[in-house]
Amino acid sequence: MAEQNSTHDFETSLNNMEPNMNIPSDPPEPSLSEQTTPQKTASNSELSSSAPRSIVGDIISNRSKKSSFPTSSPIFNNEKKAAQRNRTRQSRRETSTLQKRGGLDAMEKFIMESEQRDEMENLNLQAMNHSIPFDHITTLEEEQREQIELEDDDLLQFIEHREEYERELEQLLSEFSVT
Known part of the structure; x- marks a missing residue:
């Protein structure tokens, strides 16, 4: 019987609730009469201990702990880190490729020899075309x-x-x- 009364009380309280009623997980609404003054400003730790905790407040406090811009997107930081990882990876890949090819001097020598060989082939073709x-x-x-x-x-x-x-x-x- 006590169970039925508690269930009935819960249902009646739900029916009697106003549609725009504040739920504890919502951030507190600022009132127009309140103005932020140095005396009324409280730190995040004081607000979190005295006011009901909200999801938005938790997200903002986590962001402020992670970066100096508390409202910045966490995706931006991840993209920044990913771009840095890609630059580092590309740099390592280029260094590795350079080492596998024998260094800059060997690559330069190879390119010069290739260009000389190509030029000689081109000259031979021209000589054959213009020969009698x-x-x-x-x-x-x-x-x-x-x-x-x-x-x-x-x-x-x-x-x-x-x-x-x-x-x-x-x-x-x-x-x-x-x-």
């Missing part, structure tokens, strides 16, 4: 030999006729000088 085919060279050489032989024949013929030309020239000069 062997068949064409032989035909040009034959044409050049024939022309040289013709010029030699003309030169020999001129030398043979030179004496004749000299005599004719002397004869013409003597005719002009006599007159």
Whole structure:
């Protein structure tokens, strides 16, 4: 019977509750007449011991203990730490890769040799593209030999006729000088 009375009392108290009634887990509502003055300001420890504890108050006090900005998001700190971990991880990865590749000097030497090899291949390709085919060279050489032989024949013929030309020239000069 006592159980039924306590259950009945609980139900009637729930029915009689106002809809906007403060629940102890809610933060206390500031009143308009109250103004914060140095005498009325209390520390977090005094508030937590004298006022009913609320979830929001606990969250804010935990945040204020963790950082200097009590209302900052805890996600921001986690992102900051994750970014730092990623930078550290990336730095270690680069250092490890550098060591595996033999250091900066070896990498620089490898790159220079690779570039030189690539440039030589490029030059060889250009030389092959701009070179004259062997068949064409032989035909040009034959044409050049024939022309040289013709010029030699003309030169020999001129030398043979030179004496004749000299005599004719002397004869013409003597005719002009006599007159």
